[in-house]
Amino acid sequence: MSESANSIAGAASSKQEDPVQLNRRRFFSAAGGVLALAGLAACTSPQNSTTAPSPVGDHAPAAAKAPSTPGQALKMLKTGNSRFAEGRPKHPNQTSQLRSDLAEHQEPWALVHGCVDSRVAPELVFDQGIGDLFVTRTAGAVLDDTLVGSMEFAVSSPYEVPVIVILGHTACGAVTGTVEALEKNAKSPKAPGEMIDFISEIAPAAREAEPVPDKSEHINNVVRMNTVAVAAALVERSEIIRAAVNAGRTEVIAAVYDLQTGLVDWSPVVA
Numbered sequence: 001m002s003e004s005a006n007s008i009a010g011a012a013s014s015k016q017e018d019p020v021q022l023n024r025r026r027f028f029s030a031a032g033g034v035l036a037l038a039g040l041a042a043c044t045s046p047q048n049s050t051t052a053p054s055p056v057g058d059h060a061p062a063a064a065k066a067p068s069t070p071g072q073a074l075k076m077l078k079t080g081n082s083r084f085a086e087g088r089p090k091h092p093n094q095t096s097q098l099r100s101d102l103a104e105h106q107e108p109w110a111l112v113h114g115c116v117d118s119r120v121a122p123e124l125v126f127d128q129g130i131g132d133l134f135v136t137r138t139a140g141a142v143l144d145d146t147l148v149g150s151m152e153f154a155v156s157s158p159y160e161v162p163v164i165v166i167l168g169h170t171a172c173g174a175v176t177g178t179v180e181a182l183e184k185n186a187k188s189p190k191a192p193g194e195m196i197d198f199i200s201e202i203a204p205a206a207r208e209a210e211p212v213p214d215k216s217e218h219i220n221n222v223v224r225m226n227t228v229a230v231a232a233a234l235v236e237r238s239e240i241i242r243a244a245v246n247a248g249r250t251e252v253i254a255a256v257y258d259l260q261t262g263l264v265d266w267s268p269v270v271a
Contacts, residue, residue: 067110070251081127082263084124106159110132111154111155112126112135112136113141113167114136114141114169115172117173119169141166141226142174142198142230143234151238155241155244155250163250165255166231166253168256168257169256171216172223175219175226178206179218189203205229220256256268
């Protein structure tokens with residue numbers, strides 16, 4: 001398997017460089033800067049914020065040494081999420097020099113499997129940068145064979161990531177759709193096209209959750225149960241990941257991101 005597409009070729013320009021290539025490189029460098037600034041703008045208000053702007057682009061700080069144990073990796077994720085939630089992200093490991101340095105290799109230290117929701121980008125939620133995280137995403141954070149294989153790739157040599165986070169989030173649209181489909185037809189929920197696949201995966205958790213009067217609370221309860229179920233299913237389903245967990249080399253952790261606060265709740269389960 002080839003290196004992840006997350007390792008982006010650097011854009012070191014020179015006066016002798018071909019103009020077309022130079023313009024192309026300038027475009028990708030500018031795009032990276034816009035992405036970093038967009039993450040910053042989402043966390044601070046230019047008129048009311050009392051927090052000094054975080055450095056981005058070529059002035060962003062490098063992150064601490066990459067963690068090598070589950071405890072170290074979890075601590076780094078928690079610390080990054082706290083920065084993000086408090087509106088003071090550092091945007092580490094996002095310089096053009098690092099991008100160039102990582103063009104031929106990568107050393108990620110965690111895999112985050114989350115929902116496709118546009119508001120839950122793991123690199124932003126955990127305030128990490130280029131080459132820090134493997135990321136996989138599906139509606140409702142459900143699993144399929146290709147995804148499990150990708151996670152096995154992440155825990156295998158040479159990467160051997162010490163932590164896999166299954167990240168659900170509040171007010172999940174895939175979970176909401178599943179709950180509503182079950183309300184219409186409890187035995188055989190329906191959905192257009194291939195969306196029935198993720199509904200079928202989430203349905204067991206939705207059926208198990210005790211109904212509560214507040215629908216939002218009920219949805220969030222199903223999110224938690226589904227996230228726990230996915231984490232447990234991953235360990236049960238993959239002999240490779242199970243061996244890494246049993247050896248104490250990798251932990252599989254279920255967590256839930258709160259769209260309102262920006263904080264990740266780590267209490268659901270450690271598989």
